[in-house]
Amino acid sequence: MTDVLEIRDLHVSVEGTEILRGVNLTLKRGETHALMGPNGSGKSTLGLVIMGHPGYEVTSGDMLLNGESLLELGPDERARRGLFLAFQRPVAIPGVRLADFLRHATTNVRSPERKEGEELMPMREFRAELREKMGELKMDTEFARRYVNDGFSGGEMKRAEILQLAMLQPKFAVLDETDSGLDADAVRLASRSIADIGREKMGLLIITHHDKLLEHNPPDFTHVILGGRIVETGGVELAQELHSRGYERIRREHPDANEANRSMEEAESGQAIGSA
Amino acid sequence: MDMSTTTAGISFDAAGLERFIETRGEPAAVSQARREAWAAFEAMEWPDRRQEDWIRTDLRLFHLDRFQLGASGEQVPSDASVLSTGVDLGGQVRSIDGHGVAATLDPALAAKGVIYLPLEQAVVEHPELVAKYFQQQAFDVGRDRFAALHAAFWTGGAFLYVPRGVVVERPLHLLSGISGGCDLSHTLVVLEPGAEATVLAEYLSPTLEASGLHCGGIELLVGAGAHLRFVNLQDWGRNVWHFAHQKAVVDRDASLQWTIGAMGARLAKVNQHVELVGPGANCQVNGVMFTEGRQHLAYHTLQHHAAPSCRSDFLYKAALQDQSRTVWQGMIKVDQGAQKTDGYQRNDNLLLSEQARADSIPGLEIEADDVRCTHGSTSGRVDEELIFYARSRGFTRREAIRAIVIGFFQQVFDRITIESVREALGESIARRVREFH
Ligand SMILES: Nc1ncnc2c1ncn2[C@@H]1O[C@H](COP(=O)(O)OP(=O)(O)OP(=O)(O)O)[C@@H](O)[C@H]1O
Numbered sequence: 001m002t003d004v005l006e007i008r009d010l011h012v013s014v015e016g017t018e019i020l021r022g023v024n025l026t027l028k029r030g031e032t033h034a035l036m037g038p039n040g041s042g043k044s045t046l047g048l049v050i051m052g053h054p055g056y057e058v059t060s061g062d063m064l065l066n067g068e069s070l071l072e073l074g075p076d077e078r079a080r081r082g083l084f085l086a087f088q089r090p091v092a093i094p095g096v097r098l099a100d101f102l103r104h105a106t107t108n109v110r111s112p113e114r115k116e117g118e119e120l121m122p123m124r125e126f127r128a129e130l131r132e133k134m135g136e137l138k139m140d141t142e143f144a145r146r147y148v149n150d151g152f153s154g155g156e157m158k159r160a161e162i163l164q165l166a167m168l169q170p171k172f173a174v175l176d177e178t179d180s181g182l183d184a185d186a187v188r189l190a191s192r193s194i195a196d197i198g199r200e201k202m203g204l205l206i207i208t209h210h211d212k213l214l215e216h217n218p219p220d221f222t223h224v225i226l227g228g229r230i231v232e233t234g235g236v237e238l239a240q241e242l243h244s245r246g247y248e249r250i251r252r253e254h255p256d257a258n259e260a261n262r263s264m265e266e267a268e269s270g271q272a273i274g275s276a
Numbered sequence: 277m278d279m280s281t282t283t284a285g286i287s288f289d290a291a292g293l294e295r296f297i298e299t300r301g302e303p304a305a306v307s308q309a310r311r312e313a314w315a316a317f318e319a320m321e322w323p324d325r326r327q328e329d330w331i332r333t334d335l336r337l338f339h340l341d342r343f344q345l346g347a348s349g350e351q352v353p354s355d356a357s358v359l360s361t362g363v364d365l366g367g368q369v370r371s372i373d374g375h376g377v378a379a380t381l382d383p384a385l386a387a388k389g390v391i392y393l394p395l396e397q398a399v400v401e402h403p404e405l406v407a408k409y410f411q412q413q414a415f416d417v418g419r420d421r422f423a424a425l426h427a428a429f430w431t432g433g434a435f436l437y438v439p440r441g442v443v444v445e446r447p448l449h450l451l452s453g454i455s456g457g458c459d460l461s462h463t464l465v466v467l468e469p470g471a472e473a474t475v476l477a478e479y480l481s482p483t484l485e486a487s488g489l490h491c492g493g494i495e496l497l498v499g500a501g502a503h504l505r506f507v508n509l510q511d512w513g514r515n516v517w518h519f520a521h522q523k524a525v526v527d528r529d530a531s532l533q534w535t536i537g538a539m540g541a542r543l544a545k546v547n548q549h550v551e552l553v554g555p556g557a558n559c560q561v562n563g564v565m566f567t568e569g570r571q572h573l574a575y576h577t578l579q580h581h582a583a584p585s586c587r588s589d590f591l592y593k594a595a596l597q598d599q600s601r602t603v604w605q606g607m608i609k610v611d612q613g614a615q616k617t618d619g620y621q622r623n624d625n626l627l628l629s630e631q632a633r634a635d636s637i638p639g640l641e642i643e644a645d646d647v648r649c650t651h652g653s654t655s656g657r658v659d660e661e662l663i664f665y666a667r668s669r670g671f672t673r674r675e676a677i678r679a680i681v682i683g684f685f686q687q688v689f690d691r692i693t694i695e696s697v698r699e700a701l702g703e704s705i706a707r708r709v710r711e712f713h
């Protein structure tokens with residue numbers, strides 16, 4: 001049976017403000033979906049909520065993995081059931097080496113029943129695998145000795161996210177702007193790597209503002225999110241249209257969602273000023 | 277050595293001191309110094325919170341008359357040591373409640389003139405050598421009542437003497453245990469010019485709940501061109517009172533790496549003082565503190581540059597759980613003639629609960645004009661975004677917090693050049709970190 005991730009009429013709020021207003025999406029393992037939408041439309045929020053970020057409140061609707069609701073599961077339990085999120089903005093964990101972090105993560109994800117304090121996967125085996133994966137991503141193995149995301153450049157962070165994807169081999173992965181901050185060569189490499197790692201074996205939800213990633217990973221479905229709702233779903237041609245012509249048509253044809261998105265964009269710019 | 281000396285039931289007063297002295301068989305001068313120290317004790321009051329140094333530390337529940345010297349209860353099991361496990365030692369001195377219980381030293385080191393003995397044995401066997409250094413440069417009997425009490429009743433601890441140019445490769449271990457009683461141990465380390473040694477000093481109780489009193493002294497005398505690595509892990513039971521005066525004097529072109537792990541005790545008040553007395557002297561201090569429950573740990577550090585062209589670099593990191601509290605008060609003092617001083621001090625605190633509290637008070641007192649002195653401190657809570665990131669990779673919440681806490685200390689661990697010590701500290705901390713919400 002094919003694994004299925006289902007999002008049903010999902011409503012999500014932060015501090016009383018509704019951000020997702022009824023998202024529906026069904027992702028099967030082996031499929032690639034593109035999620036596109038203007039800034040502030042709720043793309044990252046959806047990724048974080050799928051992963052169980054405690055700052056977002058699911059006010060109604062459900063998320064199901066093979067029919068089992070994710071709502072009561074913590075982020076670690078979701079990871080250990082095969083979900084993955086490549087963060088738009090990964091955070092640094094000073095003092096924790098990427099290699100040590102990944103060995104622990106890989107062990108937990110591959111042995112979902114592992115209890116705290118039980119053995120991690122053998123060092124030799126882990127190292128060999130890490131070296132191989134880093135080689136494929138053209139990453140220097142020295143890089144794994146650095147502290148997780150600490151002082152990484154924008155591009156290095158994204159590559160580290162892809163490395164984690166490669167090591168953890170989830171069933172479903174949300175890639176949130178994993179192509180941004182990468183130079184042209186790196187985008188090409190990343191796109192190809194993601195195709196190698198994931199396309200057949202995973203269900204991919206790719207959030208992107210660029211077309212390179214989708215060129216190498218042509219989506220089976222393209223979803224357009226506006227004002228916290230998926231307003232259109234199409235095939236690869238929809239992604240191409242949005243890339244060449246932007247969101248004009250979408251905004252015009254979905255005035256309510258557009259209005260909602262405008263107020264979210266305002267809130268976002270207010271927030272940016274407030275936190276600056 | 278006579279291991280059966282008993283001092284059971286000796287109280288901390290003038291009559292107690294005389295009874296105590298009778299059991300010691302020490303040179304008269306040593307006994308005389310004890311009596312003078314007791315007189316100094318009687319001439320002083322207990323510190324109270326009106327004094328600058330004690331504003332943040334409440335002593336009202338401390339009552340000296342509840343403690344007596346002597347009567348050892350359970351033994352601290354020797355496998356409780358975390359610093360010596362798996363380490364090839366050059367020698368070891370162990371004492372429980374102030375009684376020496378074992379002393380060993382590699383005969384090859386003894387043949388080179390190295391002395392490593394319980395201090396009480398050393399004052400009898402090497403009276404002149406000990407007298408030359410003991411409480412001469414690095415201990416101020418009149419500093420406060422705890423210093424005077426210690427000087428009057430000290431018992432336990434060790435004397436390490438490394439002659440000129442002798443290199444002690446393997447670490448020397450010092451284990452002091454308290455099991456319900458008192459430890460007034462005094463540790464005196466003397467490195468003659470060009471000597472080198474590593475000392476792993478460990479304070480342990482048989483149980484987590486153990487009570488007791490430590491009123492100790494440490495003197496580290498690092499001669500010209502000598503190199504000392506001194507590690508002190510304080511892991512007393514959670515009902516032990518810990519008062520300590522610790523001082524190092526570092527001479528020309530000598531170096532001291534002093535690593536401190538502070539995890540135990542109910543209340544700790546430590547004065548740590550490093551005096552750089554010869555040009556080119558270098559001291560690095562690495563402090564790792566972890567507190568929980570209602571523990572209160574107060575560290576007062578003084579890095580005193582008395583000579584030009586010296587370096588001092590103090591880094592203290594603390595993680596606090598539950599309602600515990602730390603106080604770190606650091607001072608860089610630079611004398612008028614100490615040009616080209618390079619002084620650094622830093623204290624970072626990680627709060628693991630809403631109720632924990634860390635006070636950080638750095639200070640500078642500089643009388644020379646051509647110096648570089650920097651200091652800083654930070655305090656903050658564990659960031660929930662970091663916890664979420666690690667959990668999204670399959671770490672449980674507690675594993676995530678542990679990784680973040682160990683990572684927080686990594687900067688200090690990276691400076692510690694003894695691998696077994698790094699690991700021991702990391703493991704001790706990881707064991708203690710609990711989940712919190
Ligand atoms: N933790 C939060 N607190 C307050 N507002 C939030 C929070 N997270 C998201 N929002 C708001 O929700 C809206 C959607 O944000 P989200 O990050 O999901 O957008 P996005 O589609 O990923 O945008 P971008 O393309 O710029 O990455 C924005 O208005 C944002 O300000």
Ligand SMILES: [Mg+2]
Nearest residue numbers: 043044045088
């Ligand atoms: Mg986003």
